[in-house]
Amino acid sequence: MLDGAKPLDVGIPAQVFTTRASMPYEVRVCGAAPGLVAGGDGLAYAVTHGLDALAWADIVFVPGYRFPDRDDPPRAVVDALTAAHDRGARLAAISTGAFALAATGLLDGRRATTHWHYTRALAARHPRVQVDENVLFVDEGSVLTSAGAASGIDLCLHILRGDLGVAASNHAARRLVAAPYRSGGQAQYVPRSVPEPLGERFAATREWALHRLDEPLTLDTLARHAEVSPRTFSRRFVEETGCTPMQWVMRARVDLARELLERSQRGVEQIAADVGLGTGANLRLHFQRILGTTPGEYRRTFTRGE
Numbered sequence: 379m380l381d382g383a384k385p386l387d388v389g390i391p392a393q394v395f396t397t398r399a400s401m402p403y404e405v406r407v408c409g410a411a412p413g414l415v416a417g418g419d420g421l422a423y424a425v426t427h428g429l430d431a432l433a434w435a436d437i438v439f440v441p442g443y444r445f446p447d448r449d450d451p452p453r454a455v456v457d458a459l460t461a462a463h464d465r466g467a468r469l470a471a472i473s474t475g476a477f478a479l480a481a482t483g484l485l486d487g488r489r490a491t492t493h494w495h496y497t498r499a500l501a502a503r504h505p506r507v508q509v510d511e512n513v514l515f516v517d518e519g520s521v522l523t524s525a526g527a528a529s530g531i532d533l534c535l536h537i538l539r540g541d542l543g544v545a546a547s548n549h550a551a552r553r554l555v556a557a558p559y560r561s562g563g564q565a566q567y568v569p570r571s572v573p574e575p576l577g578e579r580f581a582a583t584r585e586w587a588l589h590r591l592d593e594p595l596t597l598d599t600l601a602r603h604a605e606v607s608p609r610t611f612s613r614r615f616v617e618e619t620g621c622t623p624m625q626w627v628m629r630a631r632v633d634l635a636r637e638l639l640e641r642s643q644r645g646v647e648q649i650a651a652d653v654g655l656g657t658g659a660n661l662r663l664h665f666q667r668i669l670g671t672t673p674g675e676y677r678r679t680f681t682r683g684e
Contacts, residue, residue: 379409379425380451380478382418382444386527387472391439394534394550402542406431410455418444429458437537438462442473442492442527447499450481460484463520470522470537472530479521480504488518493526513620531556543680544636580604580611580618587627591634591654595627631655632668639677646673 379388388407395403408427409415415423432438438459450456460482463469471479476492477500479485486506491497497511510516515524515533524533531554539547583604587595600623601611615623631653638649650661658673665673 379407379415379417379423379441380443380455381416383415383423384418384442384444384473384527385421387441387443387475387530388417388423390472390527390530391441391470391534393554394531394538395437400549401546406435408432410452429454432458432462432467433465435462435467437468437470440469440471440475440478442471442475443478446474446477447496447503451478456481466520468520468522468537470524470533472524472533473526476500476523477503479523480507484521485518485523488521489516490518490521490523491516491525492523495526543640544633545640548637580615584626588630591627591631592652593654595654597623600627628664629668632664635661635665635673636669636676639673640680649673 392405392407395401395405406427407423407425408429408431409423409425411428412425415425417423440459455478459469459478463482463484469479469482469484471490471492473493474496476485476490477496480490480500480503485504487508489508489510490500491510491513492500494511497509500507501509513525514529515522515536517536522533522537524530535547535551535556538550583600586603587600597608597612601608604611606614612623615621615626619626621629634653635649635655638644638652642649644652646658646661650656650658653661655661655664662672665671665676669676671679
């Protein structure tokens with residue numbers, strides 16, 4: 379963590395990847411040097427590890443920090459991040475931690491995001507970075523960035539999904555009392571023109587739909603539950619989530635199929651029926667389109683070594 383580190387940004391990855399029997403991670407907190415690090419918002423951190431910890435880590439999180447647009451991080455920090463990346467570690471920034479990753483040059487030519495208040499500053503300071511201000515997080519493989527603090531949860535759950543599967547990610551989300559999945563393409567914040575009660579109604583409709591994925595779910599069905607016209611539902615759903623209602627339903631069905639593949643021995647045909655995709659051929663088609671793999675290979679990936 380850097381001077382001025384934001385408390386939520388520090389705590390989120392520590393909490394999501396917390397060292398426990400059910401999680402194959404060990405969390406170490408480090409700074410530019412061991413000792414006291416002055417944080418933001420009136421807090422300070424007693425840090426045990428220095429930059430040598432980056433030579434050990436498989437994933438390095440950089441929390442957001444104060445005044446990221448004024449100066450680059452210390453050269454030693456930039457070099458340590460670069461060295462960690464070069465040996466194969468993933469680098470993940472929460473909020474304004476993206477400025478530290480940008481200082482390494484590793485975001486040049488790549489998409490990235492940060493807290494909406496700093497997107498223009500990031501683009502101005504690092505013009506070779508393709509800054510996207512309208513997403514919750516961006517996964518560029520070995521470098522990942524997220525928007526403001528709460529989206530750090532989404533980024534961490536996204537990483538968990540890739541590492542351990544949907545079931546583990548959903549379990550962590552329940553422990554955090556967080557939404558189990560918000561896609562990276564979702565808007566950072568809902569436009570002020572959208573009334574809050576409608577947002578709550580849409581959340582209730584999404585929850586309602588998640589319990590009925592094996593049933594026919596059309597735009598008309600969802601709009602009827604939300605008590606708005608299909609046109610209004612579709613338009614405002616996109617504003618709130620960054621995807622269309624039917625794209626969201628399809629992703630939810632594929633995610634449920636992933637969890638069933640991980641946690642049960644049901645056949646592909648049965649799973650396809652259970653999640654509302656009808657046939658195994660249809661499930662395979664959408665699995666390949668969305669995830670770039672087959673249900674069989676996905677199951678082997680998450681049951682290998684058990």
